[in-house]
Amino acid sequence: MRVTVRFFARLRDIAGAAELARDVAPGATIGAVWRELAGEFPELVPYERSISSAVNADYARMDDVVGDGDEIAFLPPVSGG
Amino acid sequence: MSGFSRTDRDLVYWERMTSLLAIGPDPLDLDRLVTAVGASAPAGADGAVVTFLGLVRNHNLGRIVRHLEYEAYEPLALKVFERIAGETRDRWPGVRLALHHRVGRMEIGEASVAIAAASPHRADAFAACRYAIERVKQIAPIWKREFFEGGDVWIEGATANPDDTGARSEAERVACA
Numbered sequence: 368m369r370v371t372v373r374f375f376a377r378l379r380d381i382a383g384a385a386e387l388a389r390d391v392a393p394g395a396t397i398g399a400v401w402r403e404l405a406g407e408f409p410e411l412v413p414y415e416r417s418i419s420s421a422v423n424a425d426y427a428r429m430d431d432v433v434g435d436g437d438e439i440a441f442l443p444p445v446s447g448g
Numbered sequence: 449m450s451g452f453s454r455t456d457r458d459l460v461y462w463e464r465m466t467s468l469l470a471i472g473p474d475p476l477d478l479d480r481l482v483t484a485v486g487a488s489a490p491a492g493a494d495g496a497v498v499t500f501l502g503l504v505r506n507h508n509l510g511r512i513v514r515h516l517e518y519e520a521y522e523p524l525a526l527k528v529f530e531r532i533a534g535e536t537r538d539r540w541p542g543v544r545l546a547l548h549h550r551v552g553r554m555e556i557g558e559a560s561v562a563i564a565a566a567s568p569h570r571a572d573a574f575a576a577c578r579y580a581i582e583r584v585k586q587i588a589p590i591w592k593r594e595f596f597e598g599g600d601v602w603i604e605g606a607t608a609n610p611d612d613t614g615a616r617s618e619a620e621r622v623a624c625a
């Protein structure tokens with residue numbers, strides 16, 4: 368299965384890309400995708416407790432299972448307004 | 449020829465600026481929000497429109513701010529604005545909301561967010577307007593990068609969780625204080 372991962376704000380700076388494509392195992396959760404990326408980009412690790420996630424532009428939970436072709440977004444703490 | 453004619457671009461701009469809920473790079477125009485929110489109820493039914501403009505300030509936490517850059521996950525931000533408008537209707541029946549957020553580079557004094565709340569009665573309009581900006585700060589997927597004298601930093605505020613009832617209660621408490 369292939370998913371698109373989107374990063375915003377500081378997470379984008381850390382990953383060095385706004386968007387990455389990744390292969391994931393069937394049944395993988397958003398949390399599993401995150402842990403994989405945190406292994407690749409260790410500066411992401413401190414964000415584990417403060418990020419939010421979204422799938423296909425809807426807020427999601429880290430234990431939600433991802434599907435083929437999903438767009439997964441990782442969102443650092445927000446600062447709009 | 450580019451794919452977009454001038455007319456198409458104008459239409460996209462016009463739709464964004466006359467919508468109740470919008471996010472994009474164009475400078476904000478509060479009059480358009482007031483017009484849009486007024487047109488969302490039968491003429492004459494409103495007794496109040498309360499507006500809020502959030503501005504780029506020249507100082508923050510002891511730093512001298514030069515300018516800000518905002519980015520957003522725009523499709524999710526629009527859904528969150530719809531959610532905030534829905535929460536507002538549930539809490540203050542009869543109130544309608546217009547909410548526009550700008551993205552991209554903004555200079556000191558420019559508006560980054562504009563809100564208009566219309567209601568038959570002023571108390572509800574004041575409360576709903578305050579509630580809306582508190583909720584934007586809690587759950588809208590928008591980030592500001594501060595460029596100050598000596599460096600730049602992404603500002604990180606609240607972990608966005610729209611289902612956090614505690615945060616929602618706090619926004620209501622502030623709105624009704």
